[in-house]
Amino acid sequence: MSAPDLTPAIMAQFAASGADKHLTLLLGAGASVASGLPDWNELAVRLLLRSGAVRDRRLAELLVREQDPLLVAEAAKQSLGSEWEASVRQALYGNFQGPGPSTLHFAIARHCLDEQPGKTTLITLNFDTLLEQAVRLLSTRLRGRAGEFAAQAESGHEHGVKALPQRQARVHHLHGVVGPTGTKNLILALSDYNEVLSAGMPWQQVLLIQSLRRGALILVGTSYRDPDVRKWFHHVMRDHPRNHSAIVLLVRESFRLGRDEFDEILPALASQWRAIGLEPVITSDFSDAVQIVQELAHIHRPGYLSPQERARLIWDAHTARFNEYQDSYARRLESEAHDLCHMLHGTNVRTSLWIADGNGYLVRWAVSDRIYRSPDVLTSVPTGQESSVLAGRALSAEAPLWEEPTAHSGHQWGCSLAIPVWTQIRELPPAVTAVHVIDFLAPIGQMRAALEINALGINGLETGWGDRLSHVVSTHPA
Template sequence: MRVERPAPTMLVEQPAPRAYRDPPTPTDRNMSRLAEGRSRPTWHHALVSAPDLNADVLAPFRDSGIDRHVTLLLGAGASTSSGLPGWDELAVRLLLKSGAVSSETAALELVQRQDPLLVAEAAKNTLDRWDHRVRAALYQGLQDLSPSSLHLAAAGHALAGRTGETTVATLNFDVLLEDAIDIEGTAEGRVDDEVSSTAYVVHHLHGIASPSRSRGVVLTLSDYNELLGDHDCWQQRLLSRAAQEGAIVIAGTSYRDPDVRRWLHVALADSPVGNAALVLLARQAFGVSRERFDEIKSALAGQWRAAGMQPILLEDFTDAAQIIRELRHLHRPRYRSPQQRATELWSLHAADFHVRQPEYSDALDDDARMLRDAFDVEHVGASLWLADGAGSVGRYASQDRTYRAACDIRLVPSGHDSAWVAGRTLGAESIVFQNLDPAGTNRWGTVLALPIRVSFAGLPDIATAVLSVGLPGTAEAFSMSKAMWFEQVLDIANAWSERLSDSLVRASSRNYDRQRTGRQR
């Protein structure tokens, strides 16, 4: 089953500005080359999304110690993807609850211009029932909560081995990592460096604050000062042991915490040659454009290298999740990077375009009939998009039209801030529901898009396709009747996952038969 249950996060979005929604398209000459399989157009940015992760991006991991032991350390980025607040937003909520400021604007100004730890200290001194207040601020406004791609990837890596084979640690208070592990195993959240022979332990370096309980929360200046004064704290012992045993892979953190900087500095000072600490830096975490990130990435990488860590520059948090999925496979014979696998799927469909595109259009027409009933509407527009392995996603087939040639496929950029719903869906690996601009020329009022994960024999799945559904009305209205259509949509998405995965199996079988026939001759 490719679309995971529990259900993926559903993002309801408002329309992007018109100018932002109309990016330039590749030239006809590049599109013709695409159809002929000679080359693909490039969007001229060095960073990549999950289907575009190439061998060069993954090379630093091969000799990092991952074959001996892996420690996964997740920061706030893993949980903000699930809808939880980042540090600044949490501090603002606590300030407002304390009554120290009267407006959100004033609270944000204070957080940005003062030491955030001191701000939290002031809020703690004003509020009673501190642990309860922290939990209330952390989970404020959330109706449900599901693990993000990073949580699921870290859990999957741990579950693929024995308990204790992977060290899993987090800087977050929530227990979403435990929830992800509990889907197929048994998790145990701890605020110490003890291990278990019967459960997969998640070490919370800054404590636990689940919706119902708190333990060992580190949030204020005095909390951090106490930790920094203890040179033999359990967190230091855990990370020092991790540096001795193998690779440390860090994702979703901006490295602002003074205690974490000290712990890793001490741990890495004595680490053996061949054991590396690698930090996955997603542009998404910095909230800047590709152009601005291009300006700062050299300086950013230099800062992390100066701290003794190997920076890996990425586009989205989901790229970091895909890298974690790849770690157990990098040393296998005939390993192929996500980019090679996505390109394989794209090239197969470009080469067989005249056969597959009409077939897929008919299948989408069948899907559209079921979706009309599920959504209780007269008309829908269903399309299948495929990633090309070069930073773009193209509308390969639609239920209400057929294309004459592969060069007619329109390619648009993929990534968390793509102007296109299909591009953002690949970048988020989540269901996206976006209302379209009613003043524009759009045929539909809203678009629902789902990521499609494709299986590659012996290697991790990749979200390398998207099913999009154009609908009349608004995303908010359909969200109210989710029980009517959600399972039907997931079933259709899973059917496309199986269809695309089977296309690779059949192509591999045909290639094998041709090679065997050639040898016999």
């Protein structure tokens, strides 16, 4: 899946969820894995090895896989004694000099900053403070000075549900906070969970109940394995307004399964979540979750169009004037190839532009060394992580991807670079609806180094294509 595959039906689920009244976003470990932090199993393995209870990594992984991870963490906690909290910090961050927020953290922070104060509640099951960092960084960038919109990490009964001053954003840490220099209210080992589960009405449960009563509750990147979370949601889902939904974003990427395998388990997976009252929304990549978060502030506005509808507008505008845009784009790509060849001191270059058709395919619209005379001869490929074509994978990843040919590919070029192209229709969120591909005759190592030196020029090309594609819609009659 990619942004052009986010259909009106998918976005309608969020529009009908109660998010217009109030939105609560609950993050699981998947959000921080993208920043380089370990998932739950890897964290347990690191703690087990650090405690010395098991010295062989393979055996530690076996224990975590076959035994209750909470029991494994408890064994590590007892072995480490007074070094427990410091060991958790080391296991979580390793040698990182402060991991940076992921694109999902920034998307959530941007939503919080753009909305009216008090309309968004931020909750996380993660120990890190990456979400707070994202709020602070974006606030500084958008407003030109730090502190105008403060981010505050909270974990504990006394902080559970109190109101904050208007310009502060609190991030509620349901399982505690592990910062670079300190730890607070950590819930990680079996004994920690038992303490929480024995409490009559913990502040975490109160917060979740209040959140769903106020509006929509969206879970992102959580496996729902934590026993306390299961108990809390058992009470949360008992009594809440019917027009307020609890939605869970299921990302295929986190299951580490191929498309066919995931499709096979999908009915069972969806029915499991519906059985406990949560409505599943299925996406392929965490980039899809990022796009959905970016859409949330717009879905209730008049004239809203889903990412798929916006992609189709761009595609239809091009096919309606096929010959005109085919000729002009081929000439533009040819000029770019010439300029890149000069910039790279004579290295042969070919450039091409691929455009999403809004029906699950990416189409090679124009190439620098040829002109097509009919849409029927254009090459189209499915998008997604498993796409056989580099451009299809880059559209899904929403990040530049390199590729060098294999011995059996028959590819005449030394390497290729696919760069996503962001477009924006009206005042709706930007979305990746096209990919610019550059083929180089030289090997990948040489081209990577050369483009790092000339990064500004390459970025200018992508911005130009994004503006050009977006402008086509504004000049094409509906």
